[in-house]
Amino acid sequence: MNILQCTFCKKPFASLGGKICPACLEQIDKDFITVRDYIYEHKHSNIDVISEETEVSKQVIVHLLKEGRLIIDGPDGGGGLLVCEMCKKPINTGRMCKECMGKVAMSMDKNVTSNKKPEPKADEPNVKGSAKIGS
Numbered sequence: 001m002n003i004l005q006c007t008f009c010k011k012p013f014a015s016l017g018g019k020i021c022p023a024c025l026e027q028i029d030k031d032f033i034t035v036r037d038y039i040y041e042h043k044h045s046n047i048d049v050i051s052e053e054t055e056v057s058k059q060v061i062v063h064l065l066k067e068g069r070l071i072i073d074g075p076d077g078g079g080g081l082l083v084c085e086m087c088k089k090p091i092n093t094g095r096m097c098k099e100c101m102g103k104v105a106m107s108m109d110k111n112v113t114s115n116k117k118p119e120p121k122a123d124e125p126n127v128k129g130s131a132k133i134g135s
C-alpha cells in the first residue's frame with residue numbers, strides 16, 4: 001500500500017491504486033449525481049454555468065468529463081478546460097477527440113502488425129553432402 005497525496009484535497013492517504021482519497025471519491029460520487037441531473041435538465045449548458053448552479057467545483061466536473069462519466073452536450077461545453085490530449089482541440093468528454101482516437105486506434109493496429117515476429121528463415125540447404133565423388 002502506498003501513501004499518496006489526494007489530487008483533490010491534497011491530504012495524504014493510503015492508496016490502493018487510485019490518486020483520490022476515499023472521502024473525496026464519496027464526495028465526487030455525490031457531485032456526479034448532482035451534475036448529471038443538472039445536465040439532464042439543461043442539455044446545452046457549459047461548465048462555468050454548471051459549476052455555478054450546482055456548486056460543484058470545476059475541477060470535479062473536469063475530472064468526471066475526463067473519466068467519460070459526464071458529457072456536456074453543446075458547443076464549448078467543456079469551456080476550454082477539457083482539451084484533446086493529442087491536438088489540444090476542445091472536447092466535451094473523455095481524453096481525446098474522435099479524430100485522434102481514430103488515429104491512435106490505427107497506429108495501435110500498425111504496432112500490432114509490425115510487432116509480428118518475422119517468418120523464421122528456412123535454413124540454407126546443407127551443401128556438404130553434395131561433395132563430388134571421385135573425379
Ligand SMILES: [Zn+2]
Nearest residue numbers: 006009021024
Ligand atoms: Zn481527498
Ligand SMILES: [Zn+2]
Nearest residue numbers: 084087097100
Ligand atoms: Zn484531437
